[in-house]
Amino acid sequence: MxxxxxxxxxxxxxxxxxxxxxxxxxxxxxxxxxxxxxxxxxxxxxxxxxxxxxxxxxxxxxxxxxxxxxxxxxxxxxxxxxxxxxxxxxxxxxxxxxxxxxxxxxxxxxxxxxxxxxxxxxxxxxxxxxxxxxxxSSMRTGAVPGLGIRHLAVKEPKTASIIGPGVMGRTAALAIYAEKKSVSTIKIKGRSQKGIDDFILFCKENCPTFKEFMICNSVEEAAKDSDIVYFGTTNAAVFEDNPFLDEKWIKPGALIISTSALLMNHKNWSDTKKYKLICDDYKMYAGWGTGREFPTQKNVSTLIGMGFYDAITEKIITEEQISEIGDIVNGKTAPRDSEQQIIIFAVGGMPxxxxxxxxxxxxxxxxxxxxxxxxxxxxxxxx
Missing domain, CATH: 3.30.1780.10 (ornithine cyclodeaminase, domain 1)
Structure with missing residues (x-):
């Protein structure tokens, strides 16, 4: 002023x-x-x-x-x-x-x-x-995954999955379309048929390079064979109802983006050849919470960024293994070490x-x- x-x-x-x-x-x-x-x-x-x-x-x-x-x-x-x-x-x-x-x-x-x-x-x-x-807020929530797609996805992704086809899923679709015209197949996992139908109509109107839409009945079906897997569901009223992603379902080289609740077992994140962990701002998650255990799985948290924090406190990984998207943008850190490396990108939302x-x-x-x-x-x- x-x-x-x-x-x-x-x-x-x-x-x-x-x-x-x-x-x-x-x-x-x-x-x-x-x-x-x-x-x-x-x-x-x-x-x-x-x-x-x-x-x-x-x-x-x-x-x-x-x-x-x-x-x-x-x-x-x-x-x-x-x-x-x-x-x-x-x-x-x-x-x-x-x-x-x-x-x-x-x-x-x-x-x-x-x-x-x-x-x-x-x-x-x-x-x-x-x-x-x-x-x-909706646009920047989609644009941050879009920035991740710009820097972190494989060069020519073909298939992307949207788990949670609400407003956040729509802006993620806009970001995928803006950054990767090679994506032609969209896999969708939603909670209601109306939400899925509305999402498909939105994509047809705004993302003309999306040619095929596959409706999936499970996170496993949605995640398998996808180059980009986006999670944008709202927190479930019951902890166990939040989406769980098993590492066995993830395609080598896939980019996993979570802007909301996502449960993962982090016991194997120490394998830096297989995984690269990236945050929007790790300091935002450190101390946010100590996480909760999924009843049938250990070492999981509702937010992936909190999962990173839990994995550090449990001495599974070190803080040095967490990369920041800002350092990648500024050229201080390589976006990925190989086309086979799985990237997990935590997006918590920053004012x-x-x-x-x-x-x-x-x-x-x-x-x-x-x-x-x-x-x-x-x-x-x-x-």
Whole structure:
């Protein structure tokens, strides 16, 4: 922000339709932005919440029961989050993404989560934009796997699997289409036929290089013979119902991408010839949680990044065996050691990503005269 405008503060409000006009749905540009973003992450030019500067965000949940009349109680995916971040480089801005989430929203015609993003001057804390963030978050959630596909997939992948064909699965499909036109077969594992049908229709309308769609009845069927395996399911209400991927089902050279719950046995991850483990930001997962055991399998966690952390604490692997996508973008680390190596890419979601894509959309709005200006004050009443 221009210091000469103070103490007057105007805020540019951007609705979802405004953001569409700003190009928020441009997946290729979003992937390019995530590449710039992770280059800065690799250089340490960022900050998130908490004393470590690497916390995903602050979550407010609710108890299972309450004696207070009308007090909210726990439900699947019922939470409120505040996710502050600073991103340097050309972005040089702070932001706070907030959202409320409840699976029961869908019964009311709402998305599971309703998100907003506030951009703030990094020196004064003065807000300069407030915008709808559902599309921003969805697009960056697909673009980070897209960046992984750009750098980590085999050269000519033919088959990709989408496990969880919801909004995250759709943006992952857009990312696959944007980065790898060689992919012609999409395997789908979903929970409802309507969700699967809607996903296929979306792909036919937006991803013309996808020629064959295979509906799978199990994770095993979906994963086998796939060059890219993407997991984008929401957390199951029952721990055991989260998807489990057995290493016997994974094709040599496959890229496994998890943006949500995924259970894997990590006892063989020490085999660096067979596996390469890559994070968006390992420091975000360290200490996030100690993991839980799958009843019939040992050494598994709901988030793959937490699984990396568990494998380190159990001395199965060392922290040096975890690669960062930022280091790969910056050329400090090789993306893969062979075409046969299985890549496991943990994507937990970082509010710095929202700041990056939100700032790009804001800049487009300023350039094209899009949005509504709201005045916070001309002169503060008390200062």
């Amino acid at each position: 221009d210091e000469n405008i103070f103490p007057n503060i105007d805020i540019l409000f951007l609705s979802e339709q405004d953001l569409i006009s700003c190009g928020v749905k441009d997946m290729k540009k979003c992937i390019d932005t995530m590449e710039e973003h992770f280059s800065l992450i690799g250089k340490g030019d960022y900050r998130m919440g908490g004393s470590s500067g690497n916390e995903h965000g602050l979550k407010m949940g609710f108890p299972e029961t309450s004696e207070i009349n009308g007090f909210p109680t726990n439900k699947p995916d019922y939470r409120f989050m505040a996710m502050p971040a600073y991103l340097g480089g050309k972005f040089h801005t702070c932001g706070i993404k907030t959202y409320g989430s409840n699976q029961e929203n869908r019964k009311k015609g709402l998305p599971r989560s309703v998100l907003m993003l506030q951009l703030l001057d990094s020196q004064t804390g003065a807000p300069y934009s407030y915008m709808s963030a559902n599309l921003i 710095t990503e929202d700041v990056a894509w939100g700032r790009v959309c804001y800049d487009s709005a300023i350039k094209n005269g899009i949005g509504t200006t709201l005045n916070l004050w001309h002169t503060p009443e008390w200062s």
